[in-house]
Amino acid sequence: MFIILCIAKLLMRVLNLLHRGATTLPGRIAxxxxxxxxxxxxxxxxxxxxTGTNGKTTTCAMTEKGLIANNKPCFINKGGANMMSGVVTAFxxxxxxxxxxxxxxxxxxxDENSLPIITAGINAKIIVVTNVFRDQLDRYGEINTTLERIRQGxxxxxxxxxxxxxxxxxTYxxxxxxxxxxxxxxxxxSSSVSVVSDSPLCPLCSARLSYHSFIYxxxxxxxxxxxxxxxxxPDLLATDxxxxxxxxxxxxINMSLGGIYNIYNFLSAAAVMEHLDLCYLPIQSFGGSFGRTESFYNGNNKITLMLVKNPVGFSSCINLAFTQxxxxxxxxxLNDNDADGRDVSWIWDVSFGRVSSNKCYTIGTRAYDMAVRLKYDDVKATVIENENYRQMIDTIICDNTDFVIFASYTAMMDMRHLLIESFGGDEFWQ
Incomplete structure (x- = not known):
């Protein structure tokens, strides 16, 4: 194993020198x-x-912050490298x-699909499941398929x-x-957030569920x-x-991050701390993970980058942005690369009713699809053609106002290095 580790660590050093980020390739080779x-x-x-559909990266980063604050050195698979090769690279x-x-x-x-493979190779002491929503049907299938993979893990x-x-x-x-x-x-x-329910039926008997109150x-x-x-x-319950x-x-608790979904992320990380008999209060100052409500600054103007990859997450981000x-x-x-899912029909299940920007732009491989979807909710958008992210940066600088960018995964990765180059920040793998 000594020789394998030497090869993998040398490769990491080379990739870092090339500013590529060594998050998966060393693990794949090992x-x-x-x-x-x-x-x-x-x-x-x-x-x-x-694991879970939404909130994995933020929950992990919050947990990492909590452990370090309690003098418990830890490591994490950075950059959302959540399949087997990314986990091995972290180790x-x-x-x-x-x-x-x-x-x-x-x-x-x-990753939900990768959980059975990962847990077959480690002795997991704690497994957190944040939630289970519909996500990339061409990759994950329906909710029951995702739930079964998590159960196997x-x-x-x-x-x-x-x-x-x-x-x-x-999930429960x-x-x-x-x-x-x-x-x-x-x-x-209870909440007035309008998000389509992915699972209206009881997961135990398939009858239609009833509710005393909805959140989303x-x-x-x-x-x-x-x-x-x-x-x-619940054992850990957020009230008032x-x-x-x-x-x-x-x-x-006074969190730095907004959004009801980040309260859930906080609670999941706090539950880990509670189980380990550690203090979870330091987590409340957590400022966000890369691409997940991440902030950049153009002088006095704020640019917020929000990762969106399924109807529930997209609708929740829209609600947070346009209310706060x-x-x-x-x-x-919007992109339709393999990591995003080729099928982008899910954007028709997103609630765009709260969108009220002075100006609205679309970009990415499916920029026109997004513009058409927005038009159906009476939102007029200007298309930035040819995935021209340099033009996007110029638009942000020239408009001299705050911006919120809602981006699918590969679109976020395509633009983020340019945001760092123009406005400062750390690469995703740092």
Whole structure:
């Protein structure tokens, strides 16, 4: 293994010198040379896995911040490299040339489809499931398929503590599909956010769910009138919510990030801290992950970059931006590359009713599709053709106002290095 680690670490150094980011390729090569390398590198590491449709990257980054604040050195798979090769790369970075871990704790973002493969190679101590929504039908399939992959991943770790979203009937049904102990989290509020429900039926008996109150999509105080499956009182409960402030028991939390979905991310990370008997209060100052409500500044003007990749996440970001960010211009960047999903029909399930920008632009491989979709909600958009992100940057500079960019994954990656070049910041892999 010594030679394999030497090769992988040398490759990391070369990729970093080329400013390419060494997030997956070293792991891919190491797996070719030694398929069970993850088992060897993870033996003495306390592994925390985070999976689910939305919120994985932010939850991992919050958990990382919490562990470091509690003097628990940890490592994380950066840049959203959440498949097997990205996880292996993270372990290689953490290892000495002789395979010994430098940090005891690993916080691992895990793609839902990849979770069974990853947990087969590690001894996961905690598995967090943030939520389960419809996402990239051409890659993930329907919700039940995603849920089954997550269940398979959990079955590889029967002693892991499960941390589940109690407000999501799909996610919390894992309690009844797995033998693991469970810690739950949720919020006590109702919301007027208009987001299409991905799963209106009971995951246990397929009857139509009823609700005492909605939060968004299928999240809320649900109950099944047939099999009596219902939302329980969560172990960690956010109450008295006012924008980004809320209570957990007697503690008042004031988050730096906005949005009800970030309250869920906070709660999932806080549940990890609670299970480890650590203080979660330092997490509230967390300022955001790359591309996830990330801020850049053009003088006094703020540019906010928001990753959007499915109807629930897109609608939630629109609600946050147009209710809390004041006056700004919008850019909607949509690609249909493999990492985005080739099928972009999901944008027709997004609620654009709150969009009220002075100016609105679209860009990306499917810029015209996005412009047509916006037109159907009476939003007029100017198309920036030929994926010309330099022109986009010039537009931001010349318009001399705040901007919010809603971008699919590869569109975000295409433009982010130009945003850093123009306005400052760190590369995603740093």
């Amino acid at each position: 797996l070719r040379l030694k398929p069970n390398i993850l088992f060897n590198l993870s033996r003495d590491v306390y592994c925390i896995c985070v 290689i970075k953490n290892a000495t040339l002789f395979g010994k871990p430098r940090c005891k704790y690993a916080v691992l973002e895990c 959990i079955s590889n770790s029967p002693n892991a503590m499960l941390i589940l979203n109690a407000d999501c009937p799909v 049904s894992l309690k009844f599909r797995c033998k693991n102990d469970v810690i739950s989290f949720g919020v006590d509020c 999509a299928q999240l809320g105080s649900f109950y099944c009138p047939v099999c009596k499956y219902h939302r329980i009182k 919510i006012c924008n980004s402030s809320f209570n957990i028991g007697e503690k008042r 960010y004041g006056i700004f211009n919008s850019i909607f960047a």
